[in-house]
Amino acid sequence: MAERFLLFLLFLWDLKQVTNKTMRIITLIIIHCSAVYPWQVSGVREIDRWHRERGWKKGCGYHYVVRRDGTVETGRPLEKIGAHCLNHNRHSIGICYEGGLDSKGKPADTRTEAQKQVMRELLEHLHLQFPKAIITGHNTFNPMKACPCFDASSEYSDLQP
């Protein structure tokens, strides 16, 4: 009887372990730009407001936003599903850099050296954590979009699975 009770306790413990595994399976890391003019500010705070205005109650749909000065801001926690790429949110991480439009409003790779460096460091870190995840740009899934205005798949070819 006592043995049964112990088994039952172990069963509960296992159940707890299983439900504690909150991290999602990540197969994709999708790169975005915030599609703003060079003088526009778009950190997590602003993006959070824009996404709420779109009716997304959970706010900022990206997991990371990389500011022009290279500051990394965290949006949604990694274990939470983002809102950044139609049909590909469940198993992905969304990273957005601040920029993506030139002064005329045309899509352009406006990444600063600081952004390039920090994004690479962030991706190196994520690649260690999720070595099977493919790194690619938003435009891979939506060719109508210029986002992120550079060829992410080839730029990070050394960090692909």
Ligand SMILES: [Zn+2]
């Ligand atoms: Zn995008």
